[in-house]
Amino acid sequence: MPLAPLDLPAPDADWSAYVGEEVGRCLDQARAVVAQLTDGTSRTAAEVLELWNDGDIALGRASGVAGLLAQVHPEVEVRTRSEDAAAELAKFATERALDRGLYDVLAAVDPSGLDATAARLLTLTLRDFRRAGVDRDEATRARLVAISDRQTLLGQDFSRTIRDDVRSIRIAPARLAGLPQDFIDAHPVGPDGLVTITTDYPDVIPFRTFARDAAARRDLTCAFLDRAWPKNDPILHELLALRAEQARLLGYSDWPDFDAEVKMIGEGAAIAEFIDKIADLAQSPAERELEPLLARARRDMPGLEQLTAADHTYYIEMVRREDYDVDAQEVRAYFDFAKVRAGLLEVTGRLFGVTYAERSSARVWHREVTAYDVLRGAEVVGRFYLDLHPREGKFKHAAQFTLAPGVDGRMLPEGALVCNFPTGLMPHSDVVTLFHEFGHLLHHVLGGRQRWVRFSGVATEWDFVEAPSQMLEEWAWDPAILRTFATNAAGEPIPADLVARMVRAKEFGKGLQARTQMFYAAVSYYLHRDNPPDHTEVVAALQHRYDLIARLPGTHFQASFGHLDGYSSAYYTYMWSLVIAKDLFSAFDRADLLAPEVAARYRDAILAPGGSKDAAELVEDFLGRPYCFDTFGAWLAS
Numbered sequence: 001m002p003l004a005p006l007d008l009p010a011p012d013a014d015w016s017a018y019v020g021e022e023v024g025r026c027l028d029q030a031r032a033v034v035a036q037l038t039d040g041t042s043r044t045a046a047e048v049l050e051l052w053n054d055g056d057i058a059l060g061r062a063s064g065v066a067g068l069l070a071q072v073h074p075e076v077e078v079r080t081r082s083e084d085a086a087a088e089l090a091k092f093a094t095e096r097a098l099d100r101g102l103y104d105v106l107a108a109v110d111p112s113g114l115d116a117t118a119a120r121l122l123t124l125t126l127r128d129f130r131r132a133g134v135d136r137d138e139a140t141r142a143r144l145v146a147i148s149d150r151q152t153l154l155g156q157d158f159s160r161t162i163r164d165d166v167r168s169i170r171i172a173p174a175r176l177a178g179l180p181q182d183f184i185d186a187h188p189v190g191p192d193g194l195v196t197i198t199t200d201y202p203d204v205i206p207f208r209t210f211a212r213d214a215a216a217r218r219d220l221t222c223a224f225l226d227r228a229w230p231k232n233d234p235i236l237h238e239l240l241a242l243r244a245e246q247a248r249l250l251g252y253s254d255w256p257d258f259d260a261e262v263k264m265i266g267e268g269a270a271i272a273e274f275i276d277k278i279a280d281l282a283q284s285p286a287e288r289e290l291e292p293l294l295a296r297a298r299r300d301m302p303g304l305e306q307l308t309a310a311d312h313t314y315y316i317e318m319v320r321r322e323d324y325d326v327d328a329q330e331v332r333a334y335f336d337f338a339k340v341r342a343g344l345l346e347v348t349g350r351l352f353g354v355t356y357a358e359r360s361s362a363r364v365w366h367r368e369v370t371a372y373d374v375l376r377g378a379e380v381v382g383r384f385y386l387d388l389h390p391r392e393g394k395f396k397h398a399a400q401f402t403l404a405p406g407v408d409g410r411m412l413p414e415g416a417l418v419c420n421f422p423t424g425l426m427p428h429s430d431v432v433t434l435f436h437e438f439g440h441l442l443h444h445v446l447g448g449r450q451r452w453v454r455f456s457g458v459a460t461e462w463d464f465v466e467a468p469s470q471m472l473e474e475w476a477w478d479p480a481i482l483r484t485f486a487t488n489a490a491g492e493p494i495p496a497d498l499v500a501r502m503v504r505a506k507e508f509g510k511g512l513q514a515r516t517q518m519f520y521a522a523v524s525y526y527l528h529r530d531n532p533p534d535h536t537e538v539v540a541a542l543q544h545r546y547d548l549i550a551r552l553p554g555t556h557f558q559a560s561f562g563h564l565d566g567y568s569s570a571y572y573t574y575m576w577s578l579v580i581a582k583d584l585f586s587a588f589d590r591a592d593l594l595a596p597e598v599a600a601r602y603r604d605a606i607l608a609p610g611g612s613k614d615a616a617e618l619v620e621d622f623l624g625r626p627y628c629f630d631t632f633g634a635w636l637a638s
């Protein structure tokens, strides 16, 4: 029987009640599984794992529903109810991970009859138990539970503060000079004669890119970088202190060591080495790039000593326009949202051998959300929801959310893309973001046919998970691919020479960007390793050390650095994944990015296995050799 997607409520139904019932039912199932496993019955390893999987499926499903709706539901009551439910689920998961009787049952099974994947599930599950502290004494276990519960709440507070703290500047209409006309039209003058520009992405990105008024750019950039300050400062301090304490209680020297153990990178010290390795590779390219930027900025601001975030985006765009002949507004004319969405589906469908069917009758949480089924042949293999435009109270960034993890024969993989794109013309950077996030979604769906939910879809090592999405970005830069959907109002496809110039322009700035990324990675690593008393001071020092873009005095970027919650000390993962993405992409034929053979091999070797093997092994399966830094290093130096 074909699998059915989750039965979401009607738009005007009581979604709070739905979340309560769904999560309650799943929690009951997960609790029943624990009771069964610890009832003293003698079971084979396979039987124990099957039951364990049942519990995980229930938890995965409930976490998907609660985690997504907390970020996207238009009603604040539903978002709050979902956050509470997510906290309840995390609490149960913590209790389960510290259940000594349960651990003893799993630790005692005889793994000799298990196949490789089941044996891997057992090994990793036992490791999860030990990492939770199940083998520690009772007082320590109780403290670990308290720490974990508190961390969940703090993480939610941290994210919510960022989400809710929308700041704005109010300026005279003349100070919009340089911005595109549709932006100006969308920002009418208020009764007091002023225009409001907010720190939400659809405002802040074009404003920082195009606004000629340096003081206004600076005011908005400072407002943007100071979101969630000072409210998030004590929250972040407490969160980091708890993580440090947790790592110590579990026998690790610091949080990064604890966190890195389950990633490709392996240990904390390797993060510092990686950051410095990339920073070194990027040093000369970044210095080479800074020169023309500063020179151009000084023509407007004679005597300017250094470039800050208030000017960086603006002058990158300026140099790209003047030196590389790429005008972002000219480019934008080719990227109409509706055509881009259709093109993305067409291109990825051909690439991975799937089709997408829009399900206009599917129930969704907001009228702007569209549901699609993913089909291979006639078979529905997954469902996704596109929720792509900003609205009040919604998640502010761009991400793929798992709604339901896929399990072979039992649960259809379902995900949602949650982004904040304009409804009309999009900057090309948004097109790249869309391809990126869709890469996660495809990984989730195409890797969603696992026997064990623990390995479903994107459930690979975290420092690998960005590789498939970053690799898919390459398709948004290919002239032949773009020709198929990027057409202007007159229906003319984007010229190949414009795309070639866009690529050259994009490459300009990659050294600087790598240094900025290593600054972020260093903030994430060193704040966690050292748990310093004054974050601002450490962040300023790290920016000075790694970023060639100077700090804006008086800002507190860490307060709105949302990844400090989710990624903790592992922000390096973006760059680590990019190293691997470049290596993976080297197997494709740049002259024909839709060539079916290599794409099918990639789908089957990298995406379909989900987390059922170590990522290093998947990459080796696909490339026929271990991954290496060579392609990345050559790209950065070119």
Ligand SMILES: [Zn+2]
Residues within 6 Å of the ligand: 436, 437, 440, 466, 469
């Ligand atoms: Zn991503």
